[in-house]
Amino acid sequence: xxxxxxxxxxxxxxxxxxxxxxxxxxxxxxxxxxxxxxxxxxxxxxxxxxxxxxxxxxxxxxxxxxxxxxxxxxxxxxxxxxxxxxxxxxxxxxxxxxxxxxxxxxxxxxxxxxxxxxxxxxxxxxxxxxxxxxxxxxxxxxxxxxxxxxxxxxxxxxxxxxxxxxxxxxxxxxxxxxxxxxxxxxxxxxxxxxxxxxxxxxxxxxxxxxxxxxxxxxxxxxxxxxxxxxxxxxxxxxxxxxxxxxxxxxxxxxxxxxxxxxxxxxxxxxxxxxxxxxxxxxxxxxxxxxxxxxxxxxxxxxxxxxxxxxxxxxxxxxxxxxxxxxxxxxxxxxxxxxxxxxxxxxxxxxxxxxxxxxxxxxxxxxxxxxxxxxxxxxxxxxxxxxxxxxxxxxxxxxxxxxxxxxxxxxxxxxxxxxxxxxxxxxxxxxxxxxxxxxxxxxxxxxxxxxxxxxxxxxxxxxxxxxxxxxxxxxxxxxxxxxxxxxxxxxxxxxxxxxxxxxxxxxxxxxxxxxxxxxxxxxxxxxxxxxxxxxxxxxxxxxxxxx
Amino acid sequence: xxxxxxxxxxxxxxxxxxxxxxxxxxxxxxxxxxxxxxxxxxxxxxxxxxxxxxxxxxxxxxxxxxxxxxxxxxxxxxxxxxxxxxxxxxxxxxxxxxxxxxxxxxxxxxxxxxxxxxxxxxxxxxxxxxxxxxxxxxxxxxxxxxxxxxxxxxxxxxxxxxxxxxxxxxxxxxxxxxxxxxxxxxxxxxxxxxxxxxxxxxxxxxxxxxxxxxxxxxxxxxxxxxxxxxxxxxxxxxxxxxxxxxxxxxxxxxxxxxxxxxxxxxxxxxxxxxxxxxxxxxxxxxxxxxxxxxxxxxxxx
Numbered sequence: 001x002x003x004x005x006x007x008x009x010x011x012x013x014x015x016x017x018x019x020x021x022x023x024x025x026x027x028x029x030x031x032x033x034x035x036x037x038x039x040x041x042x043x044x045x046x047x048x049x050x051x052x053x054x055x056x057x058x059x060x061x062x063x064x065x066x067x068x069x070x071x072x073x074x075x076x077x078x079x080x081x082x083x084x085x086x087x088x089x090x091x092x093x094x095x096x097x098x099x100x101x102x103x104x105x106x107x108x109x110x111x112x113x114x115x116x117x118x119x120x121x122x123x124x125x126x127x128x129x130x131x132x133x134x135x136x137x138x139x140x141x142x143x144x145x146x147x148x149x150x151x152x153x154x155x156x157x158x159x160x161x162x163x164x165x166x167x168x169x170x171x172x173x174x175x176x177x178x179x180x181x182x183x184x185x186x187x188x189x190x191x192x193x194x195x196x197x198x199x200x201x202x203x204x205x206x207x208x209x210x211x212x213x214x215x216x217x218x219x220x221x222x223x224x225x226x227x228x229x230x231x232x233x234x235x236x237x238x239x240x241x242x243x244x245x246x247x248x249x250x251x252x253x254x255x256x257x258x259x260x261x262x263x264x265x266x267x268x269x270x271x272x273x274x275x276x277x278x279x280x281x282x283x284x285x286x287x288x289x290x291x292x293x294x295x296x297x298x299x300x301x302x303x304x305x306x307x308x309x310x311x312x313x314x315x316x317x318x319x320x321x322x323x324x325x326x327x328x329x330x331x332x333x334x335x336x337x338x339x340x341x342x343x344x345x346x347x348x349x350x351x352x353x354x355x356x357x358x359x360x361x362x363x364x365x366x367x368x369x370x371x372x373x374x375x376x377x378x379x380x381x382x383x384x385x386x387x388x389x390x391x392x393x394x395x396x397x398x399x400x401x402x403x404x405x406x407x408x409x410x411x412x413x414x415x416x417x418x419x420x421x422x423x424x425x426x427x428x429x430x431x432x433x434x435x436x437x438x439x440x441x442x443x444x445x446x447x448x449x450x451x452x453x454x455x456x457x458x459x460x461x462x463x464x465x466x467x468x469x470x471x472x473x474x475x476x477x478x479x480x481x482x483x484x485x486x487x488x489x490x491x492x493x494x495x496x497x498x499x500x501x502x503x504x505x506x507x508x509x510x511x512x513x514x515x516x517x518x519x520x521x522x523x524x525x526x527x528x529x530x531x532x533x534x535x536x537x538x539x540x541x542x543x544x545x546x
Numbered sequence: 547x548x549x550x551x552x553x554x555x556x557x558x559x560x561x562x563x564x565x566x567x568x569x570x571x572x573x574x575x576x577x578x579x580x581x582x583x584x585x586x587x588x589x590x591x592x593x594x595x596x597x598x599x600x601x602x603x604x605x606x607x608x609x610x611x612x613x614x615x616x617x618x619x620x621x622x623x624x625x626x627x628x629x630x631x632x633x634x635x636x637x638x639x640x641x642x643x644x645x646x647x648x649x650x651x652x653x654x655x656x657x658x659x660x661x662x663x664x665x666x667x668x669x670x671x672x673x674x675x676x677x678x679x680x681x682x683x684x685x686x687x688x689x690x691x692x693x694x695x696x697x698x699x700x701x702x703x704x705x706x707x708x709x710x711x712x713x714x715x716x717x718x719x720x721x722x723x724x725x726x727x728x729x730x731x732x733x734x735x736x737x738x739x740x741x742x743x744x745x746x747x748x749x750x751x752x753x754x755x756x757x758x759x760x761x762x763x764x765x766x767x768x769x770x771x772x773x774x775x776x777x778x779x780x781x782x783x784x785x786x787x788x789x790x791x792x793x794x795x796x797x798x799x800x801x802x803x804x805x806x807x808x809x810x811x812x813x814x815x816x817x818x819x820x821x822x823x824x825x826x827x828x829x830x831x832x833x834x835x836x837x838x839x840x841x842x843x844x845x846x847x
Contacts, residue, residue: 015834105661107660107661108664131611140600140601142600144599176794178768178773178798180801181801189550263710264708265708265710265726265727265744266694266708266709266710266725266726268694269694269707269708269709269726269727270708271706271707271728271729271740272694272707272709272726272727272742273706273708275727275740275742277727277742277768278767278768278796278798278801279742279743279744279765279766279767279768279773279774279775279796280742280744280766281796281803282766282775282803283744298822300606300801300802300803300821301801301802301803302801303608303800303801304603304801307601307603307604309604310601310603311599311601311602311603312599313599315599316599316600341651348598348599348600349714351600352600352601374820471762
């Protein structure tokens with residue numbers, strides 16, 4: 001058993017062939033230790049990252065024949081309508097707004113319990129949808145803090161004071177309650193996630209803003225409690241006078257003072273929380289004793305704050321850092337400085353729109369890495385992820401695209417919530433207790449993968465072999481009379497491997513698959529046998545990593 | 547061969563798929579990725595100083611002149627302050643239409659289903675929580691309603707509240723407070739639409755047949771007509787309905803505030819300042835009707 005585990009953990013992965021194409025500077029010294037994925041696997045990685053779907057077999061064929069086409073496909077993926085939806089999930093990993101509970105619940109709007117999930121996701125996705133829309137439509141990224149637009153779906157259009165055009169799904173909309181145009185920092189969805197109270201007085205929100213938009217994490221600063229007071233009045237006095245306190249609060253409090261249009265006099269009340277309160281903007285100075293300002297520059301209200309953020313060099317560097325982190329699937333460290341700086345420069349040179357930045361990240365050696373060379377430093381091995389784990393949001397979209405299967409129960413997407421679902425168990429981010437996606441496999445992740453694979457396999461096989469009217473989704477060649485040894489059977493196995501793994505199956509793999517199908521068939525029937533085989537493929541390490 | 551992968555799961559063959567969970571434990575750290583929000587590693591931003599930035603904030607310049615400010619105030623402010631008495635009356639009327647089971651009290655809303663509310667036999671629907679107090683201690687008496695609730699009548703009338711409203715009387719003075727967000731669909735004034743406020747309305751020297759000696763407003767108010775912040779804004783007896791004090795006005799198109807600092811001589815005129823202190827000149831809004839409106843709405847005993 002020990003030997004088995006050793007093989008599993010350190011075993012040989014695919015043998016990538018160096019591409020030597022489409023890699024951009026900057027190339028940090030660590031890049032010399034990275035070996036890129038072969039073209040089909042890299043296409044698969046880009047497709048999952050940018051579209052949440054597997055590449056089509058003809059696309060795999062094309063890049064296998066000509067790896068130079070990778071960049072062409074990457075650009076096609078960036079224009080794919082699914083890029084916008086994928087960005088929502090990527091950005092959610094950082095913005096943490098897709099929580100399962102807000103202070104205001106669906107019942108406050110007299111929505112049925114079956115609409116709870118839809119309500120919570122609609123609220124949490126509002127700022128994410130806005131950012132994703134801006135990125136997908138090549139608008140300047142500064143719009144995320146300056147535009148008067150928001151995004152609303154039918155549900156938000158019904159319950160919030162927004163002017164939403166007729167139509168289906170998420171549409172550009174405008175608030176009608178007099179709130180300033182300030183992009184995401186003017187959205188309910190952001191401030192329903194980052195709430196405040198009478199003692200905090202928007203300070204936590206201010207810290208969230210600097211962290212999310214400037215990568216300036218005030219909470220990481222060391223705090224000295226020497227001389228701190230115990231009473232509330234003492235605390236307020238200390239904030240204003242103690243040098244150790246003022247070091248942070250001189251930045252935080254003026255920023256917090258600019259957010260009082262979202263300050264609620266009553267918590268947990270829908271009417272209070274869904275509306276902007278212009279008349280409270282001036283309360284900030286009264287309550288906090290400082291005028292609204294952004295790092296020393298006076299600002300009047302959210303619009304000016306958004307503009308100040310857009311004019312801050314840190315905003316651009318933070319965007320580059322954020323996208324690199326999301327696509328490299330790891331935290332950024334000091335050693336990444338040069339690479340991130342180059343990404344920032346590209347971002348600005350390309351007009352500060354997001355797609356060129358995403359494109360640049362996918363051109364970094366680390367993004368394309370499939371393995372490390374034998375002489376790679378151990379520290380590098382511990383830092384980068386040459387193989388990335390598919391977690392719940394990716395799994396859900398990839399399975400839906402590949403099999404047509406969606407897993408819902410009682411109105412809840414089972415892979416996208418933790419109230420009645422398995423989002424965190426499957427490695428996802430809940431935005432509350434879990435702030436980063438799972439990077440390495442774990443027990444509950446494996447169990448969620450298993451159940452999702454079983455359900456989607458059964459679903460797609462029933463559809464493809466059940467004689468329904470619709471076009472086939474996954475099984476292209478076989479019917480319920482196909483048997484091992486038949487040409488269509490063998491062709492099916494080959495296309496499944498190619499489609500699902502972006503890899504040509506070896507003889508051993510084909511034999512294993514045939515044996516598994518045969519065993520299952522002997523105990524049941526052809527449809528069940530295909531379900532068993534597909535289920536095993538959809539939880540194969542080659543499928544659930546990328 | 548000879549290539550190391552930083553993390554790999556390994557291929558064990560189809561027959562070994564049952565080991566997935568075991569391998570997960572073996573390879574994973576089991577941490578579940580739990581992390582604090584503050585875990586992002588940042589780099590020194592000092593080097594960003596001087597970096598090119600493709601965005602220049604718009605200069606914050608005033609859209610309105612002093613005359614515009616006067617016009618805006620004249621048009622929208624006089625009738626903006628809502629009658630807060632009606633909120634207390636509406637609440638008691640709707641609570642009075644319940645029954646023993648729903649909401650179980652004519653004054654307190656404390657025992658209804660927190661997610662569904664309840665519907666009385668009369669068809670009135672009660673949702674949320676509220677506390678109502680009617681007190682009298684010597685010369686001091688008052689009515690206080692606090693809550694987070696929505697009440698609906700069978701004809702569609704709705705009273706919605708997230709906040710607090712109170713009226714207190716001491717001898718010839720009265721103080722009204724309106725906090726939070728309120729809406730009373732049957733209202734004939736601004737409360738027919740959501741009103742957001744942190745407003746104190748103070749009347750002193752109330753008489754039976756005339757305006758009070760002093761009517762004072764402090765705090766903020768947003769209605770469908772606009773947003774204002776009052777700072778010691780007063781109508782004094784003998785000033786012929788012209789106020790003193792300060793008043794700030796919100797421009798929703800540009801999200802700017804303008805401040806009117808009224809003269810102390812009851813002229814009803816004053817200096818208009820942009821939010822940053824820039825002087826925009828003098829303004830003399832038409833205050834006619836505002837004093838009467840406040841007296842009618844809140845001056846009675």
